[in-house]
Amino acid sequence: QKEVEQNSGPLSVPEGAIASLNCTYSDRGSQSFFWYRQYSGKSPELIMSIYSNGDKEDGRFTAQLNKASQYVSLLIRDSQPSDSATYLCAVRANYGQNFVFGPGTRLSVLP
Amino acid sequence: EAGVAQSPRYKIIEKRQSVAFWCNPISGHATLYWYQQILGQGPKLLIQFQNNGVVDDSQLPKDRFSAERLKGVDSTLKIQPAKLEDSAVYLCASSFGVKDEQYFGPGTRLTVT
Numbered sequence: 519q520k521e522v523e524q525n526s527g528p529l530s531v532p533e534g535a536i537a538s539l540n541c542t543y544s545d546r547g548s549q550s551f552f553w554y555r556q557y558s559g560k561s562p563e564l565i566m567s568i569y570s571n572g573d574k575e576d577g578r579f580t581a582q583l584n585k586a587s588q589y590v591s592l593l594i595r596d597s598q599p600s601d602s603a604t605y606l607c608a609v610r611a612n613y614g615q616n617f618v619f620g621p622g623t624r625l626s627v628l629p
Numbered sequence: 630e631a632g633v634a635q636s637p638r639y640k641i642i643e644k645r646q647s648v649a650f651w652c653n654p655i656s657g658h659a660t661l662y663w664y665q666q667i668l669g670q671g672p673k674l675l676i677q678f679q680n681n682g683v684v685d686d687s688q689l690p691k692d693r694f695s696a697e698r699l700k701g702v703d704s705t706l707k708i709q710p711a712k713l714e715d716s717a718v719y720l721c722a723s724s725f726g727v728k729d730e731q732y733f734g735p736g737t738r739l740t741v742t
Contacts, residue, residue: 522671550728550729552730552731560735561718561720561733561734561735561736562672562720562733563733564730564731564732567728567730606671606672608671608731610729615684615685616662616674616677616684616685617662617674617731618674619664619671619672619673620671621669621670621671622670622671
């Protein structure tokens, strides 16, 4: 059974700080990794995807992937109250195979 | 570009009744997914279609759930008969190409009483 684990939180950070969200996965053969943001009562929206080891930056967001450690993280710089949401990690083994979502980490950015 | 469309947005039914959800994916997206999301949990895949064909339905409770995707575009998900534990948000998503990034519709919130 493929598993994706995340700390459920809530993770609280002050406005302007860096928020660090972590995700581990059990399937060593996983190839694709995705971060989604989900506001309360809304559907998940894609933040970014990462496929290779290392860092990938998009605006205030940085995804970090370490396949050897089976670990993917999302850093949010200059956190804003509008970043308060649940962040979902999703992992896919190979193209065309299904995604496995983690339970999500609830982030609260305090003004 | 229009997003993934779903209807209805909300549905309340009694247990043992039937219900159907509809999804229209982003134009050109060959892969369509149905997820069940229970409050406080991540989405759980129910079924994945590639064009008309089923890629994965291993977590679909086939005794009560069914899904189809006619002509490789729209899809319907049906529950018959519904149970209390089916109360959840049903999300439809679609994706295209090798990157396979999924885009979600607004979801249908189902309450079974």
